[in-house]
Amino acid sequence: MQKRCTRCGxxxxxxxxNVVYRKRVKIMNVPVQVCVDExxxxxxxxxxxKDDLKSLMEELGQHPQRQAIEFEEMSELSNLLVLIANEKVNSTVRELxxxxxxxxxxxxxLAQSLGDEKWMLELRERLTKIMV
Ligand SMILES: [Zn+2]
Structure with missing residues (x-):
């Protein structure tokens, strides 16, 4: 059940x-799903x-100072994805x-489409613990 592009399938x-917020804040290493079709x-x-990103933006407010934030420092999932993208890590480990x-x-x-918030929370926790 790989995620499919909502535009072209x-x-x-x-x-x-890198995501720029309010033209002033550069948020680096945000995990984004991109369609393989160029x-x-x-x-x-x-x-x-999304929740991690939302709370970061709320924290920054409407008139943030010019700055750069490394998203992986506040989002464990982002941290995990950076680790996977990092070529220094053994390729077998990365694949696994x-x-x-x-x-x-x-x-x-699936949990999200069912609106099962308890399950969503549980899966988020499992994701953040994967690298430990
Ligand atoms: Zn597409």
Whole structure:
């Protein structure tokens, strides 16, 4: 149950992107799902980290100071995805982690579509503990 692009139906892959908030704050390494179709190029923030991102933006407020924030320092899931993207980590470990993360993200989407908040919370916790 890989996430499909809502525009063209192609597969989406997770990449790390920099997001600019209110033109002043650069938030680095935000996990984003991007459509594999280059012409479509549709992207959206990974569902499971939306809450983390939202609370960061609330903290920054409407008139933030010019700054750069490393998102992985406040989001364990982002931290995990940075680790997977980091080529210094052994490729077998990366693959295993990547598979596990995808599996949990799929379950998260399912829990979300069912509106099962308890399950969503549980999956978020499992995701953040994956690397320990
Ligand atoms: Zn697409």
């Amino acid at each position: 192609n597969e989406m892959e997770i990449v790390l992107r 012409d479509c190029d549709h992207s959206q923030v990974v569902d499971v980290i 982690l990547g598979e596990k993360v995808n599996e949990l993200l799929d379950l998260f989407l």
